[in-house]
Amino acid sequence: AQSVAQPEDQVNVAEGNPLTVKCTYSVSGNPYLFWYVQYPNRGLQFLLKYITGDNLVKGSYGFEAEFNKSQTSFHLKKPSALVSDSALYFCAVRDGGYSTLTFGKGTMLLVSP
Amino acid sequence: EAQVTQNPRYLITVTGKKLTVTCSQNMNHEYMSWYRQDPGLGLRQIYYSMNVEATDKGDVPEGYKVSRKEKRNFPLILESPSPNQTSLYFCASSLGFRTGNLYEQYFGPGTRLTVT
16 A cells, blocks of 8 residues: 655745745655645646656756655755745555555645745 | 646535546646645645546545546546545546656646535
8 A cells, every 4th residue: 555644734925035845755665756736726837757767856936846765755955936836735556566656645845925 | 839728727516416526638648637636735635537428436536427528528426425525636647657657647627626
């Protein structure tokens, strides 16, 4: 079975400061990992993904994520937050042997001016 | 424009009255999926389809049906809706879902369903 945990319901950060949104996962095989963002009244939008290779993955809108196999984590990061980054962020995982994608419960990011 | 469309966007209905939420994609994607989003629970997969005439249950399939007769369409059917199916529903599609490949999913705008 596969599972993903986002331990923080909400993350608050001031504009211009770095941000981190945490994600940990559990799979029995090789993990395939995603981050998605949801703006109010919109569907989810793809940010970035990890399959293999470099542990630091770069994605859309200046976001990046760091894969850490030993800690089974895939934290989302951005060096300098913008107010427009305020949204709901979802981490998702697929175990290589499965056909379904499991999402976390989401973390609300609030960036204050 | 490449997109996933869903209709209707908003629907209020009564318990037991059959309804269908349509989903269509214009990207020739093989894989399509339905999710429901509930506060505090995130997104949970209802059904998915690897290709035409190939559908399978996700994590929460009870009370739902799907069909995939054409590649572009993947309707979600609630034969006898109940209040616990009140939720925000998303359709998604991607190029494929084979071992070794990982394609991002494109999501529709969502359908907010209320069952009274």
